[in-house]
Amino acid sequence: MEASKIVLVGAGNVATHLGRALRQAGHDIIQVYSRTEESARTLAGQLETGFTVQMDEVRTDAELYVVAVKDDALAEVLPRLVRCSPTALYVHTAGSISIDVWKGLTSRYGVLYPLQTFSRRRPVDFAEIPCFVEARTAADTEYLLRLAGGLSQCVYEATSAQRLYLHVAAVFACNFTNHLYAVCQQLLEEHGLPFEVMLPLIDETARKVHQLPPAEAQTGPARRGDTTVMEHHLQLLHDRPELAAVYDILSKSIYSMTHHD
């Protein structure tokens, strides 16, 4: 696609990764805006562009304004930002904020949501980050699909309602999963075993669901309804009541899903 002239509003994690990816895809980041001068300067430096900390100095000649600020700053930023240009396309990048946040402010608007798990200490390959787009008009949806397609291999259209469930689903599959890894590490280390022994199984468990639906891939005592093993495990956890509670409720959830099918 043709390069777009873009203003980046925000200079945090999302703005940084998105800004780099947009630039790498050949777009022209003409300016970075942030309330915090240091962040604005740092990101503008990385993107070799200008910056401002004054909303009334934001350039008015961009074709696209990408807003990546904290959710609770959106209400204040958006009404001031849309004065820049009545014809440009405006998008925000927040998973749990409806597209309707733009309603009545301007005519061309949408959402570009990268579903990501950032860790400061890990580099990000943007090509692998699923991106979800939504826009008021079909033409702008089309444009955002093409734009995002230049950044990531995994681009989807999603409504605001779908994005909400996407976020909850990600909490289950990523945040909660990571916590189970942490519980595993605690249990192993308390018994003199390094966490590394579990990595091959963790990897295989993740790989398997590329091929099999997770409900079919389910194994273990709860799936088999093996109450002897489950009771034994609960006994082993008797000094960790909070882990026993997690064990119990997840086992029941597995059992009920298996029987429901």
Place this chain on the structure above:
Amino acid sequence: MEASKIVLVGAGNVATHLGRALRQAGHDIIQVYSRTEESARTLAGQLETGFTVQMDEVRTDAELYVVAVKDDALAEVLPRLVRCSPTALYVHTAGSISIDVWKGLTSRYGVLYPLQTFSRRRPVDFAEIPCFVEARTAADTEYLLRLAGGLSQCVYEATSAQRLYLHVAAVFACNFTNHLYAVCQQLLEEHGLPFEVMLPLIDETARKVHQLPPAEAQTGPARRGDTTVMEHHLQLLHDRPELAAVYDILSKSIYSMTHHD
């Protein structure tokens, strides 16, 4: 190491995968025993060896007897099996059975436990399966470490007590994790999104803990103590009380682990 003459007792999943790996490592599987003729014949055919369904026809000239039968069949099988040879080494392969199950039956015994998640529809690379060994004597431990080292890249010594916790830890990191993937799939499909959209994040979540301890890698609303988002998520799950309960208990567990550190 030198090839060992091995009798395989059992012809199920574990016996099959272990038998193939032992043969590939150059060992001599001289016989397969199983109570079920069809299983015995099938596995013996794959390993190009003989089989029997009669315990009193089990060959007495093996150096190693590997027992991979169901946990509840061990008590019946072991006392009869040890009559084969008073000098051979005997091992079972059950994660949750103590080495003491052999006590008083014979003098050289131990455990060879492959920590695996078998799915019928997926091939297994034995080299990636962590194996845990234990034996009564140091010499036999040494032998089992070498034997297992020929099958897998991940070989460890573990006591019977450690194996119990290994099994519980694996339930958390693998069985429960897979269930969270299944929950994720349900939520996504109920809202018109394919499970595939979550695979990059699932992969990244698993990859991340190769580099960072999981407690450090933790992200999400529970980690941040963001009660607004958590309450919103619980509202989205109001028609799925069992999932809301899982959400609630895991969020509390994350919060308490974070604050404990």
